[in-house]
Amino acid sequence: MTRKAYLVMDRDYLYNDETFSPWFEDHICTAPIKVLPSRAEAEQLARELSAPRFRGLVLGDYTLDGVQELTHLKLPDFYRQLSDLLQNPAIVPKGKLSSDESWRDIEIPARLDDARLFQVMGLLSKIRFYEVIESTTTDPALLQQAEQTINKGVVDLDEYEIRTYTAPEAEISKAVSAFGLEFEPFDGGI
Incomplete structure (x- = not known):
């Protein structure tokens, strides 16, 4: 059986005159961070690296198209769960659980404890500052060289x-x- 390893890479979110979004396509890597032996370890590192970027994040800064670009949840469920996690009932628009625009101004508190922040990050499942990629090679020498x-x-x-x-x-x-993946040097979007 071929050994697997997991790469944590930065997704390079940059401001594009309207929103923040990944600068490159999914198959491009500009910042390989670390190779780990298990998906669980890699996911944990990705969460830890992502946490500071979620603090103070304003949801409307990450999409123009709608909340479906941020989460896997339907809008009413998203409002309810986010309201519960942030302990802020004001997030749920009064009588309008399906309000299409209210989510845009929601800001993730900078001082949210890590446990709740990680849960909020789970709700915002489509914002992937760091990606975990499983190895595809069957060549153990290439995988070892990649890790090193x-x-x-x-x-x-x-x-x-x-x-x-x-x-x-x-x-x-x-x-x-x-x-x-393909490597492409990052020039800051200049």
């Missing part, structure tokens, strides 16, 4: 606007190919 390359830290995420890579682009490209 990526886990030594190939990108400085503090340099978000224009990234500096600490490994040659050809090495990063080969490493992310173990996960069925």
Whole structure:
């Protein structure tokens, strides 16, 4: 049986003059963060990395099309569950559980405790700041090389606007190919 590994990668959400959205298509990787041996560990790291980005997030900044671009839930269920988690009954529009626009101004509190924040992040299931990708290669040597390359830290995420890579682009490209991805250096959307 082929061993699997799981890559955590940044999805590069950038402002596009109207909303924040992923800058690249799903098969493009610009920031491989870490390779982990289990999906559970990778999902946990993705949640921890995402949490600061959800604090203070205003829902309307992430879509023009509707709440279905943010969550897997129907609008009334979304309002009810978010209201319960945030302990804020005012989120539910009075008598209008199906109000199509009320959600736009909802802001996730910056001081929300981690447990509730992670639950809110679960409701906002379609906002994926960090993605977990399962390895696709059957070549154990390629997977090992990918882990070594990526886990030594190939990108400085503090340099978000224009990234500096600490490994040659050809090495990063080969490493992310173990996960069925293409590498593209990130220039901050310039």
